[in-house]
Amino acid sequence: MATDGILKVKNIETLYGLIMAIRGVSLEVQEGQIVCILGANGAGKTTILKTIMGLLEDQPDKGTIEFMGKRIDGKDAEEIVHLGISYVPEGREVFPELSVEENLKMGAYTRKDPKGVKEDYNRVISHFPILAERKSQWAGTLSGGEQQMLAIGRALMARPKLLMLDEPSLGLSPILVHEIFRIIKTINGEGTTILLVEQNAKMALKISDYGFVLENGRIVAANTPKILLEDEDVKEFYLGIRSEESVKGYQRWKRKKRWR
Amino acid sequence: MFGQLIVSGLAVGACYALLALAMVIIYKTSEVLNFAQGEMAMVSTFVAFTILDAYHVPFLWAASLTFLFAILLGIFFEIVFLRQAKDPTVLGLIIITLGFEMILMGFAGWKWGPDQRSFPFPVSNVETYDIGGLLISKINFWTIVISVVLMFILFLFFRYTKLGIAMRATQQNPLAARVMGIRTKWILSFTWAISSIVGAAAGMLIAALGVLDPPMMMDPLLKGFASGVLGGMTSLPGTAVGGAILGIIENLFGGYISLAFKSVVAFAIIVLVLCIKPSGLLAKHYVKKV
Amino acid sequence: MIKRVSVFLCVAILSTFLLSTQSSAQKVRGVTDTEILIGQWGPQTGPAAPWGAVARGTDLLVKIINEEGGIHGRKFKYFLRDDSYQPAKTKAIAKEFVEQIGVFAVVGGVGVACGMTARDYLMENKVPWCGPVTGVYEWITPIQKYLFAIYPLYDDEAFNLTGYLHEKLGYKKIAMFYQNDDYGKQGVMGVERYLLKKKISLVAKVSAEVTDRDLSTHALKLKNSGAEAVIMWTMPTHAALILAETAKIGFKPQWATSNTLSDSALMMQITKGLWAGMINSFFGELPDSNHPLMVKYREWHKKLAPQERWGVFYYAGIIFAEPFFEGVRRAGRNLTPETWISAMETLKNWQGIGPPISYSKPNHPMDRQGGKHVFYGKVKPDGNIQRLTDWMQITK
Ligand SMILES: Nc1ncnc2c1ncn2[C@@H]1O[C@H](COP(=O)(O)OP(=O)(O)O)[C@@H](O)[C@H]1O
Ligand SMILES: [Mg+2]
Numbered sequence: 041m042a043t044d045g046i047l048k049v050k051n052i053e054t055l056y057g058l059i060m061a062i063r064g065v066s067l068e069v070q071e072g073q074i075v076c077i078l079g080a081n082g083a084g085k086t087t088i089l090k091t092i093m094g095l096l097e098d099q100p101d102k103g104t105i106e107f108m109g110k111r112i113d114g115k116d117a118e119e120i121v122h123l124g125i126s127y128v129p130e131g132r133e134v135f136p137e138l139s140v141e142e143n144l145k146m147g148a149y150t151r152k153d154p155k156g157v158k159e160d161y162n163r164v165i166s167h168f169p170i171l172a173e174r175k176s177q178w179a180g181t182l183s184g185g186e187q188q189m190l191a192i193g194r195a196l197m198a199r200p201k202l203l204m205l206d207e208p209s210l211g212l213s214p215i216l217v218h219e220i221f222r223i224i225k226t227i228n229g230e231g232t233t234i235l236l237v238e239q240n241a242k243m244a245l246k247i248s249d250y251g252f253v254l255e256n257g258r259i260v261a262a263n264t265p266k267i268l269l270e271d272e273d274v275k276e277f278y279l280g281i282r283s284e285e286s287v288k289g290y291q292r293w294k295r296k297k298r299w300r
Numbered sequence: 301m302f303g304q305l306i307v308s309g310l311a312v313g314a315c316y317a318l319l320a321l322a323m324v325i326i327y328k329t330s331e332v333l334n335f336a337q338g339e340m341a342m343v344s345t346f347v348a349f350t351i352l353d354a355y356h357v358p359f360l361w362a363a364s365l366t367f368l369f370a371i372l373l374g375i376f377f378e379i380v381f382l383r384q385a386k387d388p389t390v391l392g393l394i395i396i397t398l399g400f401e402m403i404l405m406g407f408a409g410w411k412w413g414p415d416q417r418s419f420p421f422p423v424s425n426v427e428t429y430d431i432g433g434l435l436i437s438k439i440n441f442w443t444i445v446i447s448v449v450l451m452f453i454l455f456l457f458f459r460y461t462k463l464g465i466a467m468r469a470t471q472q473n474p475l476a477a478r479v480m481g482i483r484t485k486w487i488l489s490f491t492w493a494i495s496s497i498v499g500a501a502a503g504m505l506i507a508a509l510g511v512l513d514p515p516m517m518m519d520p521l522l523k524g525f526a527s528g529v530l531g532g533m534t535s536l537p538g539t540a541v542g543g544a545i546l547g548i549i550e551n552l553f554g555g556y557i558s559l560a561f562k563s564v565v566a567f568a569i570i571v572l573v574l575c576i577k578p579s580g581l582l583a584k585h586y587v588k589k590v
Numbered sequence: 591m592i593k594r595v596s597v598f599l600c601v602a603i604l605s606t607f608l609l610s611t612q613s614s615a616q617k618v619r620g621v622t623d624t625e626i627l628i629g630q631w632g633p634q635t636g637p638a639a640p641w642g643a644v645a646r647g648t649d650l651l652v653k654i655i656n657e658e659g660g661i662h663g664r665k666f667k668y669f670l671r672d673d674s675y676q677p678a679k680t681k682a683i684a685k686e687f688v689e690q691i692g693v694f695a696v697v698g699g700v701g702v703a704c705g706m707t708a709r710d711y712l713m714e715n716k717v718p719w720c721g722p723v724t725g726v727y728e729w730i731t732p733i734q735k736y737l738f739a740i741y742p743l744y745d746d747e748a749f750n751l752t753g754y755l756h757e758k759l760g761y762k763k764i765a766m767f768y769q770n771d772d773y774g775k776q777g778v779m780g781v782e783r784y785l786l787k788k789k790i791s792l793v794a795k796v797s798a799e800v801t802d803r804d805l806s807t808h809a810l811k812l813k814n815s816g817a818e819a820v821i822m823w824t825m826p827t828h829a830a831l832i833l834a835e836t837a838k839i840g841f842k843p844q845w846a847t848s849n850t851l852s853d854s855a856l857m858m859q860i861t862k863g864l865w866a867g868m869i870n871s872f873f874g875e876l877p878d879s880n881h882p883l884m885v886k887y888r889e890w891h892k893k894l895a896p897q898e899r900w901g902v903f904y905y906a907g908i909i910f911a912e913p914f915f916e917g918v919r920r921a922g923r924n925l926t927p928e929t930w931i932s933a934m935e936t937l938k939n940w941q942g943i944g945p946p947i948s949y950s951k952p953n954h955p956m957d958r959q960g961g962k963h964v965f966y967g968k969v970k971p972d973g974n975i976q977r978l979t980d981w982m983q984i985t986k
Contacts, residue, residue: 414634
């Protein structure tokens with residue numbers, strides 16, 4: 041792996057009280073790439089993103105996080121946003137009783153350049169024309185897909201260098217999922233580095249440059265999509281393709297043996 | 301008599317509404333019913349009184365200094381008491397406000413004594429304007445004007461300023477607000493500051509309408525709470541309207557039905573609204589979609 | 591040998607037992623060779639706190655008497671407790687007075703409801719109680735051997751005041767504004783009793799709850815009644831509020847009120863001067879009176895308690911305690927509840943700075959009603975009082 045990554049996470053451990061949710065994760069994101077983290081429910085994907093974002097008090101407990109060559113672990117969210125990371129949380133988390141426009145305005149909260157903000161507003165509208173139509177409607181009244189678009193648009197309003205998306209496909213119809221992934225790709229094409237967390241491995245790997253597989257708070261595989269797509273376990277557990285007949289217990293045992 | 305009842309109902313209603321707004325601003329942020337609101341306002345009003353009494357400065361000066369004091373008092377309470385609570389439940393926080401209420405009450409009793417005083421407000425509380433046969437006392441008139449102006453400023457602030465929108469955002473989704481880079485802890489302190497200012501304004505008006513003494517806010521606070529409940533405890537315009545309605549209903553009830561039970565009206569309204577339409581009279585609803 | 595020892599022991603134990611019971615029978619609660627313990631409750635905090643000054647005024651009198659050497663070689667130790675005007679607390683305080691401190695007597699005590707929770711307990715424990723600070727019938731009916739009332743009865747006071755307005759000043763349309771509790775209602779009782787005798791009725795009867803802060807409707811009702819004179823029986827806050835509200839709507843009747851609102855310095859201040867013109871009854875000398883006792887008390891006040899305002903409520907604490915000390919004086923060195931009571935019953939038109947006080951052997955409730963007089967005055971625009979009458983007997 042090259043060493044000039046925009047984001048470098050080294051050996052972090054994150055605790056919820058006494059429970060260790062992230063157990064020594066290292067990962068790196070290269071500038072301009074789309075990198076995805078795959079993993080089942082409860083694997084710790086969201087926790088990684090929240091740790092990077094500085095949303096968990098006093099975390100990571102161990103390890104370091106570097107963004108553009110600067111240590112950001114231990115900094116608070118407001119500084120991290122300012123440095124250029126935006127986060128689209130799992131489940132959209134729009135402000136339900138703010139209008140669409142006000143939601144977008146909040147995305148640019150830390151910025152002090154009205155002109156740039158205006159440009160970015162137009163850029164967001166060009167990606168998501170529907171948001172312009174719904175401009176003065178309460179965000180809580182939008183459909184799920186529209187809320188996801190709003191959440192992404194809102195994150196873009198900070199003009200991030202790194203955009204982190206937490207399961208953007210969750211609960212959306214297949215057509216909308218395609219649409220969202222297409223837009224993610226476009227945004228990446230315009231120069232924003234993307235760290236994507238997904239359970240929908242097939243879609244995620246399709247647009248990614250690199251992928252990590254997370255299980256129980258540990259990275260168990262890391263490679264290019266092409267190789268990951270060939271991996272028997274990825275196939276079985278994330279793509280739903282069962283390999284040759286085998287006893288389930290044996291499979292599980294084998295996997296454990298290989299990955300831990 | 302009818303017109304007179306409406307006018308004076310509006311004037312007290314305006315005070316109720318201001319107090320209710322102060323409570324609602326806090327409630328929306330943290331679901332805490334601030335029972336210290338009345339006493340915070342009372343102490344602020346005493347500060348205004350002391351400044352006016354000791355230094356004979358123009359009233360607007362004293363009012364500005366009082367607002368400054370109110371800001372500090374609000375922030376002080378939030379940081380020194382509420383923020384210290386470990387894993388606070390809403391009930392726990394409410395009990396902290398009750399404790400603060402008692403501290404302030406005791407402090408006021410110790411510092412300014414129990415005697416009633418008249419609050420030197422620049423508007424006479426006995427002179428009247430005669431508007432087409434309807435007598436409106438100057439103090440009622442200005443109480444209504446000042447309250448409406450304050451509410452309008454609040455409305456503009458929450459509607460259009462970045463900080464105001466950020467406060468609403470923090471109320472609605474603190475996690476997302478942090479993700480936007482909003483310093484939510486700072487916003488919380490700021491919320492207390494604003495609420496405390498609004499309360500102090502209500503306190504000065506209430507003292508000007510009547511007399512200034514430590515228990516002066518006990519009844520208005522209850523009425524303010526009832527107005528807030530009428531407005532669903534969440535909507536600012538709803539709360540303002542709730543205060544006006546309560547003031548008028550109370551007066552009409554007292555005027556035409558029974559004076560002895562006039563003060564029970566507020567209780568009845570709290571109970572009725574909580575039973576029938578807990579979201580308040582003007583609450584808008586949105587259905588959360590997934 | 592053992593037998594003799596045990597007999598000796600038995601005798602010794604028995605005799606100490608007998609001796610000790612004998613000596614404790616002689617001992618009087620709250621009285622030692624050098625000291626007499628007395629107590630009072632009063633609202634130092636809470637909505638009724640302005641009346642808390644009464645208990646502090648008593649403290650001044652206690653200090654004065656101690657400074658002057660006490661009475662019959664004994665000095666007084668005074669226990670002041672804050673009940674915040676909450677009857678439950680008053681009851682606890684009464685228990686503390688009797689069971690923990692062991693007071694000889696209770697003096698003063700603000701509040702009808704507060705005093706009522708303590709009355710029966712104090713009487714059962716034979717604790718002398720002098721001068722509850724309210725003028726209601728509860729203190730003298732049923733008649734209590736150990737309880738000596740001083741405060742002129744509200745009922746009779748209101749009766750007489752109405753008579754003054756009607757007969758002397760010629761008002762026919764009279765309205766009443768009162769506090770909706772025992773205090774206010776006994777005022778209404780007296781007013782209506784008088785009017786019934788004259789076969790006229792109140793043109794309006796408007797009440798306020800203790801917690802009310804908005805009296806605009808009350809004011810309108812009074813105005814619409816067309817009253818020429820309004821009698822009010824309320825607390826200071828409501829008095830100020832109703833004057834402001836009626837002034838706002840241009841209603842200016844002749845006001846008259848009870849001695850409970852006779853602190854005209856305070857009332858002038860909180861009504862911003864609207865108090866001027868009030869016809870007030872008084873149960874004690876006026877604040878600036880030249881009465882020799884008043885002069886003396888004012889001097890001590892300056893020396894011992896300069897932080898206190900020389901207001902009516904404050905020196906009322908002296909008025910309700912003076913007869914108690916006179917009783918102690920007359921009882922002599924052998925002070926017991928019984929000797930004190932006998933001494934109190936010898937008071938006939940005895941006067942300090944309050945009304946003339948008389949008591950008799952308890953055959954009739956009025957035998958325990960010490961104060962039966964008030965006088966009237968009118969508040970001048972500068973806040974001073976123009977005395978309208980001399981002391982007048984209101985209770986027969
Ligand atoms: N606030 C929390 N307190 C305690 N445990 C938590 C908390 N949030 C998540 N966890 C636990 O941490 C682990 C990882 O959770 P999460 O990061 O949300 O997983 P994912 O996003 O991959 O579904 C899970 O076992 C989850 O139960
Ligand atoms: Mg997750």
